[in-house]
Amino acid sequence: xxxxxxxxxSGAALAELNPQQQEAVSAPLDPVLVLAxxxxxxxxxxxxxxxxxxxxxxxxxxxVLAVTFTNKAAAEMRARIEHILGMPSTRLWVGTFHGIAHRxxxxxxxxxxxxxxxxxxxxxxxxxxxxxxxxxxxxxxSNWDPxxxxxxxxxxxNEVRRPTGTxxxxxxxxxxxxxxxxxxxxxxxxxxxxxxxxxxxxxxELWSDNPEILAHYQQRFKYLLVDEFQDTNTIQYRWMxxxxxxxxxxxxxxxxxxxxxxxxxARIEHIYRFEKDFPRTRIVRLEQNYRSTGTILAAANALIANNxxxxxKNLWTDGKSGAPIRVYSAYNERDEAxxxxxxxxxxxxxxxxxxxxxxxxxxxxxxxxFEEYLINARIPYRVYGGLRFFERAEIKDALAYLRLALHRxxxxxxxxIINVPTRGIGAKSVDRIREHAKAHSMSLWRxxxxxxxxxxxxxxxxxxxxxxxxxxSMGSAIEGLELHEQVDHVIYNSTLLAHYxxxxxEKGEARVENLHELVNAARGFDPxxxxxxxxPLVAFLAHASLESGEGQxxxxxxxxxxxxxxxxxxxxxxxxxMVGMEDGLFPHQRxxxxxxxxxxxxxxxxxxxxxxxxxxxxxxxxxxxxxGTDSYSQPSRFIGEIPDExxxxxxxxxxxxxPVYRPGQGSAGKRAKAAGFGATQQAGYRLGQRxxxxxxxxxxxxxxxxxxxxxRVQVNFESVGMKELVLAYANLEVL
DNA sequence: ATGATGATATTTTTT
DNA sequence: ATATCATCAT
Numbered sequence: 164x165x166x167x168x169x170x171x172x173s174g175a176a177l178a179e180l181n182p183q184q185q186e187a188v189s190a191p192l193d194p195v196l197v198l199a200x201x202x203x204x205x206x207x208x209x210x211x212x213x214x215x216x217x218x219x220x221x222x223x224x225x226x227v228l229a230v231t232f233t234n235k236a237a238a239e240m241r242a243r244i245e246h247i248l249g250m251p252s253t254r255l256w257v258g259t260f261h262g263i264a265h266r267x268x269x270x271x272x273x274x275x276x277x278x279x280x281x282x283x284x285x286x287x288x289x290x291x292x293x294x295x296x297x298x299x300x301x302x303x304x305s306n307w308d309p310x311x312x313x314x315x316x317x318x319x320x321n322e323v324r325r326p327t328g329t330x331x332x333x334x335x336x337x338x339x340x341x342x343x344x345x346x347x348x349x350x351x352x353x354x355x356x357x358x359x360x361x362x363x364x365x366x367x368e369l370w371s372d373n374p375e376i377l378a379h380y381q382q383r384f385k386y387l388l389v390d391e392f393q394d395t396n397t398i399q400y401r402w403m404x405x406x407x408x409x410x411x412x413x414x415x416x417x418x419x420x421x422x423x424x425x426x427x428x429a430r431i432e433h434i435y436r437f438e439k440d441f442p443r444t445r446i447v448r449l450e451q452n453y454r455s456t457g458t459i460l461a462a463a464n465a466l467i468a469n470n471x472x473x474x475x476k477n478l479w480t481d482g483k484s485g486a487p488i489r490v491y492s493a494y495n496e497r498d499e500a501x502x503x504x505x506x507x508x509x510x511x512x513x514x515x516x517x518x519x520x521x522x523x524x525x526x527x528x529x530x531x532x533f534e535e536y537l538i539n540a541r542i543p544y545r546v547y548g549g550l551r552f553f554e555r556a557e558i559k560d561a562l563a564y565l566r567l568a569l570h571r572x573x574x575x576x577x578x579x580i581i582n583v584p585t586r587g588i589g590a591k592s593v594d595r596i597r598e599h600a601k602a603h604s605m606s607l608w609r610x611x612x613x614x615x616x617x618x619x620x621x622x623x624x625x626x627x628x629x630x631x632x633x634x635x636s637m638g639s640a641i642e643g644l645e646l647h648e649q650v651d652h653v654i655y656n657s658t659l660l661a662h663y664x665x666x667x668x669e670k671g672e673a674r675v676e677n678l679h680e681l682v683n684a685a686r687g688f689d690p691x692x693x694x695x696x697x698x699p700l701v702a703f704l705a706h707a708s709l710e711s712g713e714g715q716x717x718x719x720x721x722x723x724x725x726x727x728x729x730x731x732x733x734x735x736x737x738x739x740x741m742v743g744m745e746d747g748l749f750p751h752q753r754x755x756x757x758x759x760x761x762x763x764x765x766x767x768x769x770x771x772x773x774x775x776x777x778x779x780x781x782x783x784x785x786x787x788x789x790x791g792t793d794s795y796s797q798p799s800r801f802i803g804e805i806p807d808e809x810x811x812x813x814x815x816x817x818x819x820x821x822p823v824y825r826p827g828q829g830s831a832g833k834r835a836k837a838a839g840f841g842a843t844q845q846a847g848y849r850l851g852q853r854x855x856x857x858x859x860x861x862x863x864x865x866x867x868x869x870x871x872x873x874x875r876v877q878v879n880f881e882s883v884g885m886k887e888l889v890l891a892y893a894n895l896e897v898l
Numbered sequence: 899a900t901g902a903t904g905a906t907a908t909t910t911t912t913t
Numbered sequence: 914a915t916a917t918c919a920t921c922a923t
Contacts, residue, residue: 261913262913283913286911286913359913362913424910424912426909426910525910528909528914528915548910587899589900590899591899708913727909727911748909753909788914790908791915
């Protein structure tokens with residue numbers, strides 16, 4: 164299921180590559196832009212380029228910097244490089260932009276004015292931080308949404324803008340935001356915490372402000388390789404341009420048609436301007452696809468051709484054209500799930516492997532119905548996405564204790580756990596601690612200490628003192644312990660464990676399990692060379708912030724894979740279901756405002772379709788329960804953009820798929836409600852039946868109501884949407 | 899200080 | 914449907 168299966172150890176850098184791949188891999192030592200379509204072996208080319216540089220050009224591993232966007236991709240890349248070189252490549256820098264920036268900052272903390280033991284805030288920490296600060300500054304009533312403030316600040320940073328540089332704005336609201344940004348940054352600096360965007364910005368400034376340091380790295384990293392180049396945002400691009408300078412040899416690989424992260428700052432334009440910024444750039448196109456059938460590629464090509472702004476590429480294959488793309492029109496989301504489930508059963512019956520099947524959807528909420536049906540059919544599945552290990556509340560709580568035990572002045576940590584588990588220090592008291600801290604510009608810790616001596620009522624004072632003492636004793640108790648013993652000590656003595664053990668629900672059990680798993684993670688923690696000079700606990704905490712912990716405790720069972728189309732990027736599956744293909748859902752309603760939003764949705768659809776190797780299904784529902792109410796929509800326009808001759812419409816089964824009653828399942832009530840809506844057939848009509856109306860045109864029957872002469876029917880018309888008609892007068896023609 | 903109740907707003911995700 | 918958040922009563 165990982166892309167690029169052809170990668171076998173070839174021994175030589177150029178073996179088993181097609182001519183275009185070879186051209187890219189062995190391009191002269193000048194800047195190279197590889198435009199690589201889906202499934203054309205782009206990561207493979209990047210890896211072989213590194214091997215080629217080292218084996219053919221005698222490049223030292225020391226001179227190579229390879230950058231990716233996710234930790235998973237970085238790990239995979241390192242493994243594949245080691246595989247192809249046949250030796251461990253510890254000297255090679257392979258990492259994410261953030262990981263590399265972090266490493267630079269740990270080395271050069273003095274040059275960028277950070278404390279040696281600076282802490283990293285993940286976006287959740289950042290949000291809490293902003294909320295707290297907003298409160299502190301009395302912005303409570305101004306209807307500022309903390310999330311919007313966060314995205315504003317991050318956006319500024321991603322665009323390489325400091326508050327000082329942007330303060331002069333005409334718009335007063337904007338000026339206020341910038342002012343807040345300024346205070347936010349000051350507060351971060353004082354607390355010695357760094358958010359994700361700040362990692363990149365500081366690393367950028369490290370170089371832009373210190374020519375001699377920049378020169379050192381420019382000399383060292385002669386070869387700079389970037390994967391998924393279309394996902395770079397402004398700061399990342401400027402950073403790599405700085406490093407490349409005049410002498411560096413960047414090798415970037417990307418696909419403008421697979422750019423789906425504009426909403427988080429990625430700029431496709433970097434692909435377009437690359438050859439302007441780097442003279443003598445050689446552009447290589449990889450258009451031969453090794454993944455999908457001709458039909459799937461033809462559909463994907465036709466679809467993406469509707470986008471105006473693209474560099475242009477056409478995927479081709481010398482393989483078979485394969486089966487048509489099958490389109491199923493369900494009449495509601497349950498029918499859709501049942502259809503998919505039954506097709507997966509068929510796949511299994513024919514000896515297919517479950518992990519070769521993927522259900523792809525636009526938004527996470529859509530997974531639920533499929534889970535229900537798959538559970539019922541006893542088909543194991545795995546849902547990707549959702550909370551990762553280190554993002555779970557109980558884990559973050561435990562880590563906050565550790566952080567506080569390590570640095571008393573870590574306000575973010577203190578704020579998080581001062582009353583977790585509840586120990587009688589309520590919001591009011593915490594507010595007073597904040598006030599005091601603010602008034603005397605001191606940390607929350609010191610403020611709490613001072614107020615506990617003089618200023619709180621006896622009961623609160625006692626509670627606060629007990630808390631302070633708890634942290635102090637933790638601090639001294641964990642000194643000198645092994646990392647996993649430190650973690651173990653904290654989860655017990657913080658009473659977090661006992662607190663969650665009281666919760667006998669599944670949720671509570673999972674939390675207890677997670678806390679134990681945290682001890683395990685600490686036991687198995689290997690700082691790697693990036694952080695080997697740091698104290699283990701500091702390294703562990705940085706690791707926890709930077710790596711959210713994908714794949715923690717993953718059970719390797721043969722499972723159907725369920726995920727959003729976003730997270731499917733880079734993966735491939737023999738059998739793919741793209742579900743919820745409805746206008747409003749996909750393309751998503753909120754992207755329909757402007758053309759560029761729609762184009763990004765189309766690229767997402769392109770990404771989804773090109774995941775499929777052999778068989779692609781697209782399904783949509785006439786009626787869908789969304790946010791608790793029913794909505795009705797038309798098939799996605801993207802289906803219409805695929806030539807008819809590539810599609811095969813699957814007629815709804817004659818039996819109306821009414822959920823079967825299953826004894827012992829909890830949601831019988833729900834089901835009864837759904838089924839009890841009315842008959843599923845009525846005098847020549849059935850649910851899902853296409854009908855023609857004199858005035859409204861074509862539509863689909865979604866419901867029946869009433870009896871005899873009052874019998875009514877709900878029809879979703881293509882032109883006017885939902886209508887309820889009295890059968891006796893409607894004069895519907897069955898199609 | 900805390901648990902219950904009602905209003906609100908619901909893409910996509912990595913670091 | 915559901916999760917999160919503010920407000921209110923205990």
